[in-house]
């Protein structure tokens with residue numbers, strides 16, 4: 001069963017291929033890269049076309065297929081009622097909306113670092129969740145609501161998924177998820193939120209994105225078991241992973257909210273000092 005789901009997922013990733021970068025000869029202003037997203041609906045209804053559509057369905061309506069309320073109890077693999085596309089926007093095809101297309105050729109050697117070109121410059125200060133609370137009230141609560149619990153759809157009744165996904169609480173992503181890391185969350189939020197934002201015209205300032213991300217990651221959420229076993233090479237652990245153990249001498253508080261420059265310096269030094277393997 002897991003194998004069928006993986007095949008469908010990989011098929012939809014494979015069909016969507018990033019286009020080349022358009023290089024203008026004389027124009028001084030850089031143009032955004034061409035992002036070619038083929039129409040999945042234009043695929044024939046053969047075996048491959050069906051597999052791709054099934055994969056897209058898994059990404060858009062994950063909760064219905066593998067969520068905790070999935071009709072078949074044997075398929076309840078996911079711990080919450082989110083859809084992959086709540087974070088991997090437009091079914092994983094939106095640039096800087098955590099795209100997951102074109103992975104097929106690289107799988108399983110893909111890098112988790114896509115989208116690095118326009119990341120927020122590390123603000124050289126710890127993020128401030130209390131200031132972020134005000135940004136949240138101003139720019140986010142109208143949709144995600146004051147409790148961060150989002151809004152379910154009302155249809156279909158049995159398993160409706162979310163119209164607006166939760167940002168914290170019992171049905172949200174867990175504390176081991178990529179979105180619970182400050183830098184990842186801040187970049188996602190700045191490039192994509194409020195929903196409908198284009199990454200070329202962010203609506204939040206870097207400072208507001210930084211602090212509202214801190215507010216979101218500071219909120220209660222489900223706990224993932226065995227987090228200490230993540231990232232066995234501790235010097236390769238991303239600096240904003242909010243749970244220890246760490247090899248760099250800094251504690252969870254600074255890893256959660258920054259400032260990150262001192263941590264990066266320590267990691268670089270320790271890596272240079274460690275014996276070659």
Ligand code: HEC
Nearest residue numbers: 062082083084086087100110111112113114173178179184
């Ligand atoms: C709560 C938000 C969220 C949800 C829901 C989510 N993801 Fe992700 N996903 C992320 C983030 C954030 C990253 C980047 C993690 C990192 O940088 O380490 C990621 C990374 C990935 C990657 C690696 C991409 C790459 O280019 O390296 C894959 C594949 C992926 N997710 C698949 C899925 C699938 C399939 C689902 C649904 C079953 C899903 N995700 C649901 C947030 C989410």
Ligand code: HEC
Nearest residue numbers: 085086087139140143163164165166167189193194195212
């Ligand atoms: C106009 C409504 C709207 C506003 C305002 C809005 N969001 Fe969202 N948000 C959404 C929707 C809808 C999604 C699901 C993805 C999509 O369909 O674009 C989402 C997804 C997310 C996600 C990833 C999914 C998850 O469950 O974690 C995060 C994180 C997020 N929003 C944070 C924020 C923050 C922080 C703000 C305020 C700066 C904000 N949003 C403002 C509607 C909104």
